Amino acid sequence: MPVYSYKGVAATGKAARGFVDAENLRAARAKLRREGVVLTEIREGGGAQEGAARALPSRQISLDRFRRISGMDLALATRQLSTLVGAGVPLVDALGALTEQVESPRLKSVVARVRDRVNEGAALAEALAQAGPFSDLYVGMVRAGEAGGALEQVLARLADYLEGQVRLRNKVGSILIYPAVMFLFAMFVVAALVTVVLPQITQLLQSLHQPLPFYTRAIISVSNFARAWWWAVGLGLVAVGFGLRAAVRTERGALVYDSWKLRLPILGRVSRLLAVSRFTRTLSTLLSGGIPIVRSLDIAKHVANNRVMGAAIDVAKESVLGGAGLAKPLRASGHFPPLVTHMVEVGEQSGELEAMLAKVAETYDEQVETTMTRVTALLEPLLILLMVGLVLLIILAVLVPLLNITTALK
Numbered sequence: 001m002p003v004y005s006y007k008g009v010a011a012t013g014k015a016a017r018g019f020v021d022a023e024n025l026r027a028a029r030a031k032l033r034r035e036g037v038v039l040t041e042i043r044e045g046g047g048a049q050e051g052a053a054r055a056l057p058s059r060q061i062s063l064d065r066f067r068r069i070s071g072m073d074l075a076l077a078t079r080q081l082s083t084l085v086g087a088g089v090p091l092v093d094a095l096g097a098l099t100e101q102v103e104s105p106r107l108k109s110v111v112a113r114v115r116d117r118v119n120e121g122a123a124l125a126e127a128l129a130q131a132g133p134f135s136d137l138y139v140g141m142v143r144a145g146e147a148g149g150a151l152e153q154v155l156a157r158l159a160d161y162l163e164g165q166v167r168l169r170n171k172v173g174s175i176l177i178y179p180a181v182m183f184l185f186a187m188f189v190v191a192a193l194v195t196v197v198l199p200q201i202t203q204l205l206q207s208l209h210q211p212l213p214f215y216t217r218a219i220i221s222v223s224n225f226a227r228a229w230w231w232a233v234g235l236g237l238v239a240v241g242f243g244l245r246a247a248v249r250t251e252r253g254a255l256v257y258d259s260w261k262l263r264l265p266i267l268g269r270v271s272r273l274l275a276v277s278r279f280t281r282t283l284s285t286l287l288s289g290g291i292p293i294v295r296s297l298d299i300a301k302h303v304a305n306n307r308v309m310g311a312a313i314d315v316a317k318e319s320v321l322g323g324a325g326l327a328k329p330l331r332a333s334g335h336f337p338p339l340v341t342h343m344v345e346v347g348e349q350s351g352e353l354e355a356m357l358a359k360v361a362e363t364y365d366e367q368v369e370t371t372m373t374r375v376t377a378l379l380e381p382l383l384i385l386l387m388v389g390l391v392l393l394i395i396l397a398v399l400v401p402l403l404n405i406t407t408a409l410k
Contacts, residue, residue, distance in 0.1 A: 082156045
């Protein structure tokens with residue numbers, strides 16, 4: 001639903017400005033008239049011209065629903081809402097103020113819909129669940145905060161959690177940028193040599209009618225194949241990519257893929273550390289927000305984003321339902337490091353499970369960053385050597401026949 005920014009005069013005579021969501025411009029005007037606002041200016045999203053909106057009210061298509069809400073935008077909005085609620089601002093007014101402060105067009109629209117539903121009498125958690133982009137973790141935490149009368153604290157914990165996830169994702173992404181650029185550059189150089197430079201030299205070699213070494217003939221064959229069938233190779237790679245994507249979306253395929261990820265030599269360790277970090281931090285956040293442990297395990301299992309570890313968490317959940325502890329089934333699964341199971345066991349015995357899980361999450365966040373830094377330090381020279389080796393091989397495949405021919409002519 002489009003969001004319109006407006007300026008006008010309220011029934012009290014004071015200047016009024018803000019945002020309103022409606023099906024079209026006419027509906028927005030009617031809604032504001034019912035609220036006693038005399039309009040002086042109204043624009044869609046704060047940037048669309050009123051004339052254009054009036055000319056095509058039924059044909060306008062809002063792209064807000066297709067825009068992605070970034071984790072940092074959501075974390076910032078959650079922090080602001082926590083501050084407003086903690087200052088004693090009524091929830092509807094706090095959501096209205098948040099609508100004005102949010103910069104993301106889609107999040108602005110979502111918050112406006114949540115505000116309207118809360119104004120109609122719905123609970124905040126219910127309105128968030130109906131809005132769409134909020135995760136089960138987010139909705140569950142807000143529901144627990146409303147039930148326990150600690151909405152401000154729960155929103156603050158949610159903001160901490162979201163900010164932590166964004167920081168971790170940004171650190172891992174920034175570490176991987178340089179190797180990715182190096183790899184793409186190496187592939188570009190090799191592709192240019194094979195498809196542009198080598199064919200020109202190949203014509204010269206073949207015109208001399210001299211026998212060529214086997215590796216020169218092999219590289220020439222690869223070059224000819226790449227030039228003639230590049231489109232087939234591209235289509236084949238796309239087809240394989242879509243096939244693997246479809247297979248991974250099945251339950252069996254996802255289980256095989258996640259199991260394979262954990263067995264990789266170096267990246268498997270990184271995948272396990274990331275899954276453990278997500279699981280422990282999410283479980284700590286949910287438990288500290290008052291969510292029952294069984295429900296918390298269900299949500300944290302999905303956040304871990306690994307079917308193999310999710311199956312181990314399901315076994316642990318059944319153990320908890322049977323009255324047993326959490327540490328023993330996690331240890332028996334073999335998928336959780338000893339530090340995790342030991343800290344969980346200590347937390348269960350001391351009654352400070354949330355704090356122990358938070359410490360584990362911090363430890364594994366640091367390990368993820370350290371491991372990724374080491375992997376990157378190893379990848380950089382390997383990629384350079386790979387690029388140099390490929391270029392050297394192509395050069396030798398060209399120079400050796402030329403040297404042989406030159407020697408024979410002497």
